């Protein structure tokens with residue numbers, strides 16, 4: 001029988017977790033259904049974060065569960081290199097069909113971090129294939145989160161994710177982040193100020209020589225670092241400058257892909273087309289690890305040269321296009337389509353926005369930001385104890401039956417797209433109580 005309360009917690013070194021604090025007071029989840037988690041002590045907790053921004057269709061959806069069960073019994077694994085199985089092609093076609101027009105090709109990975117490193121490698125190899133092998137520099141952004149592999153932390157801009165891990169990739173530079181609370185606090189949707197921050201790319205091009213730069217990678221909306229929205233005109237400007245200099249633009253859509261903003265991808269939402277898109281999370285509803293990189297034909301076709309028996313891209317993973325992940329992905333995308341969940345997210349967004357901004361008079365709140373079904377509430381840090389206030393809010397929220405995420409002193413929420421208005425009322429109402437109770 002499974003142990004609901006394992007009494008030896010020491011072996012599992014938990015990721016991105018305060019291990020010692022957790023193991024003194026574990027928050028153990030043992031079940032889930034649609035909008036709720038079930039805890040080991042028998043409580044239902046409303047999921048305000050879709051797990052880690054990934055369970056966009058909610059939890060334990062029968063169609064996805066059955067697809068996985070069936071696939072496991074039919075074809076558990078197929079070699080990913082020089083062999084194929086039908087569902088990988090079917091899923092790639094489905095992803096292509098739901099992506100904005102220029103994205104014709106899909107490379108499968110197993111996580112957002114792998115998608116990012118894959119996209120960076122494709123960008124470098126693309127330029128080499130086009131006879132521009134001198135384009136080796138990669139440009140990220142301060143406060144960017146691109147996963148935790150070496151490529152991703154090199155272009156990423158979160159200090160604690162970088163500083164412990166050596167010298168990282170060389171030839172990397174960073175754009176400034178776009179968080180301007182003095183000018184943009186309490187903005188609903190995209191902020192007015194900050195488009196000019198994209199012009200910093202011109203400065204970086206002048207500094208290094210634009211012809212040495214392979215790619216710029218940004219999250220169209222930065223999630224992990226506390227929901228930082230692109231100022232109006234910013235992404236358009238980045239696209240303009242990258243295009244002018246022959247630099248590839250990569251949108252990291254690990255969070256924004258699959259309906260978060262009320263569209264399939266943020267590229268579509270903002271009407272700005274990058275050259276590569278990374279995704280993961282919502283691709284399989286978080287149920288089975290899987291990610292992908294979407295590429296335009298221009299990029300893909302640049303590799304399709306040379307003798308036909310030769311491998312064109314020396315890259316891939318044992319589990320690229322794993323059959324069970326593909327089955328989960330197909331059932332997930334069918335669920336999104338059948339239930340119209342992306343449109344639903346768009347329809348629900350104004351109610352979500354109003355509910356979220358109703359917290360502006362709560363204690364400690366210094367900013368509220370939102371877009372689609374994403375929201376952030378930024379708290380004034382306790383002097384000398386950064387992150388403590390938000391962490392206290394997280395623990396208290398969990399005790400009161402809602403799941404939120406915190407980063408620094410920012411509370412982030414990204415509920416499953418099946419959320420109903422009364423769930424929003426509960427989530428925001430409980431968060432109000434939490435904010436009124438914490439120090």
Ligand code: PXG
Pocket residue numbers: 052053110111112113114116145146147148219223224225252253254255280281405407
């Ligand atoms: N890129 C972006 C934009 C992400 O948000 C990754 C890459 C890495 O994905 P993997 O699958 O390797 O974890 C992410 C992941 C949070 C939180 O609470 C965000 C992520 C992961 C876990 C927690 O903000 N984003």
